[in-house]
Structures are given as C-alpha cells and as structure tokens.
Amino acid sequence: MSLWWWILAACILAYATKLAGYFVPAKLLRSPRMMRIAGTMTIGLLASLTTVNAVAAGQSLVLDARLGALAAAGVALWLRAPFLVVVLVGAGSAAALRLLGWN
Amino acid sequence: MKLLESPAVRVGLSISIATGLYGVSFGALSVASGLDFWQTMALSLLLFSGGSQFAFIGVVAGGGSGLAATTAAALLGVRNGIYGMQMNAMLQPAGRLKYAAAQFTIDESTATASGQEIISEQRRGFWTAGLGIYVLWNLFTAVGALAGDAMGDPKQWGLDGAAVAAFLGLLWPRLKGKEPWAIAAACAVATVMAVPWVPSGMPILIAALVAAVVGWFSHGRSDEGLEPDVEPYHRAGRISGPVDGDPTGGSSDGGSSGGEGERN
Numbered sequence: 001m002s003l004w005w006w007i008l009a010a011c012i013l014a015y016a017t018k019l020a021g022y023f024v025p026a027k028l029l030r031s032p033r034m035m036r037i038a039g040t041m042t043i044g045l046l047a048s049l050t051t052v053n054a055v056a057a058g059q060s061l062v063l064d065a066r067l068g069a070l071a072a073a074g075v076a077l078w079l080r081a082p083f084l085v086v087v088l089v090g091a092g093s094a095a096a097l098r099l100l101g102w103n
Numbered sequence: 104m105k106l107l108e109s110p111a112v113r114v115g116l117s118i119s120i121a122t123g124l125y126g127v128s129f130g131a132l133s134v135a136s137g138l139d140f141w142q143t144m145a146l147s148l149l150l151f152s153g154g155s156q157f158a159f160i161g162v163v164a165g166g167g168s169g170l171a172a173t174t175a176a177a178l179l180g181v182r183n184g185i186y187g188m189q190m191n192a193m194l195q196p197a198g199r200l201k202y203a204a205a206q207f208t209i210d211e212s213t214a215t216a217s218g219q220e221i222i223s224e225q226r227r228g229f230w231t232a233g234l235g236i237y238v239l240w241n242l243f244t245a246v247g248a249l250a251g252d253a254m255g256d257p258k259q260w261g262l263d264g265a266a267v268a269a270f271l272g273l274l275w276p277r278l279k280g281k282e283p284w285a286i287a288a289a290c291a292v293a294t295v296m297a298v299p300w301v302p303s304g305m306p307i308l309i310a311a312l313v314a315a316v317v318g319w320f321s322h323g324r325s326d327e328g329l330e331p332d333v334e335p336y337h338r339a340g341r342i343s344g345p346v347d348g349d350p351t352g353g354s355s356d357g358g359s360s361g362g363e364g365e366r367n
Binding site: 005009056059094 | 155190
C-alpha cells in the first residue's frame with residue numbers, strides 16, 4: 001500500500017514540475033545556469049541508474065551477468081541500434097550468460 | 104487526409120510509434136521490479152515521462168525506498184519544467200489549455216515542436232507527438248506489464264540485463280561531446296563509491312548532486328543533456344553539435360531546445 005503513496009507523490013510532482021514551466025515567470029527558469037543544471041542532472045541520474053542496475057545488489061557491488069548486458073548494450077548503441085533492440089540485446093546477453101553459468 | 108500532409112504531423116506520428124513502442128520495455132521491467140499492473144499503469148498514465156518512470160522502477164528494483172524512488176523521478180523530471188517554459192513561449196497556449204499541454208510536455212513533444220518554424224506547425228508537432236506518444240506509450244506499457252507478469256522469474260529472461268540496457272539507451276543520446284561523457288563517468292564513479300556506504304537509492308541522489316554541482320560551476324552548452332531519447336529529426340553525423348562556450352549564446356533563446364542544431 002505505501003508504495004502507492006510514493007507513486008502518487010511522484011506523479012503529482014512530475015505534473016507540478018511540467019505545469020510550473022507554463023506559469024512560473026520565464027525569467028526564473030530561463031537562466032542558462034538553471035538549464036545547465038537540468039541537463040547535467042539528467043545525464044548524472046541516468047549514468048548513476050545505469051551503474052546501480054549493472055553492479056549493485058542492495059549495498060554490495062557484484063560483477064555478474066548484468067555487466068555482460070551493459071557491454072552488449074553499449075556495442076548495440078555504438079552500432080546505432082534502436083532503443084528496443086538495445087533493450088532486447090541487454091536481456092538476451094544476460095540470459096545467455098546465465099545459461100553459460102555466469103551468474 | 105490533409106492533416107497528414109503537414110510535416111510536423113508526420114514527424115509527430117513517426118516519433119509516437121518509435122517512442123510508444125518502447126513502453127513495452129517499461130511495462131515489463133516495472134512488473135519485474137515488483138510493481139503491480141495498476142501501479143505500472145499509474146506511472147504511465149499520470150507521471151508520463153519515460154526517464155522519470157524508469158528511474159522510479161530502477162530505484163525500487165535496487166531495493167531503494169519509496170522516498171528515494173520519488174526523489175529520483177522528480178529530479179529527472181526537472182527538465183520538463185524547462186520544456187514547459189519553452190513550450191509556453193513558443194505555442195502560447197490559451198488559459199486552460201496550459202493544464203492539458205503541461206501533461207504532454209516531454210522530451211519528444213518539445214523536440215518535435217522545436218524543429219518546426221511556423222507556429223501552426225509547431226503546435227501540430229507538439230500535440231501530435233504528445234498525444235500520439237501518450238496513447239501508444241500507455242497501450243504498450245499495458246502489453247509489457249501483462250507479458251512481464253506472465254514471464255515468471257525475471258532473471259531467467261535477463262530482464263535485469265534489459266534494465267541496464269534501457270538506462271544506457273536513455274543516457275546514450277545525451278552523450279554528445281566530451282563534457283557529458285565526463286559528467287556521466289564522474290557520476291558512475293560516485294555511485295560505485297557510495298553503494299557500500301549508504302542505503303539503496305541514495306547513491307543515485309548523490310550522483311544527482313554531483314551532476315548539479317558540475318552544472319552550477321561549468322560553462323558548457325546550456326542545453327546539454329536536454330536531448331530527446333528518440334530524435335525526431337534524423338540526420339546523419341550529428342554527433343556533436345557546435346559547442347559554444349558562451350552559455351548565453353544562441354541556444355538558450357526561448358525557442359530552440361532539445362539540443363538539435365538543425366532545422367528542416
């Protein structure tokens with residue numbers, strides 16, 4: 001049940017943020033510094049989420065099949081594969097590595 | 104069908120299909136991370152911002168708290184506020200229309216509108232991409248969630264590997280030039296160092312702080328990192344646009360966004 005509240009909170013915050021852009025005076029948000037922070041934070045969060053999902057298991061660091069998925073996805077992206085193909089490559093390589101015995 | 108002759112509508116429709124389709128991966132990964140069908144649908148219907156949705160389930164999957172998941176999603180949604188400001192200036196939606204436009208203000212609708220030059224086309228582009236992605240994203244989220252539920256053990260299918268690939272796929276289009284790579288590397292290192300010491304979910308917020316500090320002090324492109332996951336206006340060889348050292352120059356001007364230097 002409690003996860004529901006966090007989901008609703010995330011939804012409300014997301015909408016409030018979008019709406020703020022339409023109502024907050026442009027001067028406040030238009031500053032180049034604000035734009036840069038929004039951009040660098042997007043990059044930082046996605047890099048961190050990639051890392052956590054690749055090597056973290058709770059509070060420990062583990063090297064397992066997910067690392068193979070990361071490498072394979074990187075190659076797919078480098079070859080300009082579309083997003084969905086990249087995701088499938090990630091799933092396929094993790095599953096295949098597990099079949100081969102690498103957890 | 105006269106509407107289909109509008110370039111903005113055509114671009115909007117094709118980006119809707121490309122983006123909407125990968126809702127299937129969100130749906131599947133969301134149920135694999137432990138959310139149920141309706142929780143997954145609530146995120147797609149109400150939150151409706153791909154990066155933030157993936158962030159939420161990414162934190163939950165790693166064992167992070169609801170608070171950490173919500174915070175990560177909210178921080179990743181900050182750029183939508185910037186887009187809202189740009190779209191408000193560009194499309195000038197009247198009164199109540201702003202409340203509707205806000206919900207559809209995401210990377211792709213902003214980028215589609217920004218790629219057009221006349222206001223009627225900008226409006227068509229925004230609404231076609233926004234509404235089209237909304238419908239397809241939710242449809243495919245449902246398909247993915249149902250399929251994910253039926254799949255059983257997510258690890259056996261490599262769904263944890265799919266999550267890693269999805270985040271890298273969301274990050275990739277934003278890595279144009281040296282600085283974004285440096286920021287990404289710094290945040291990845293900060294994350295790895297933080298994982299053993301702080302509760303799950305926190306390392307992501309620490310990385311966000313690192314990135315914000317970099318953004319505060321550095322002087323790269325002002326629209327760095329504000330790229331759509333799927334580029335509406337394809338063009339070969341657009342890896343790194345002109346990197347202007349002056350953040351007040353050119354691209355911070357209300358109209359343009361999304362980091363695409365070209366117009367067509």
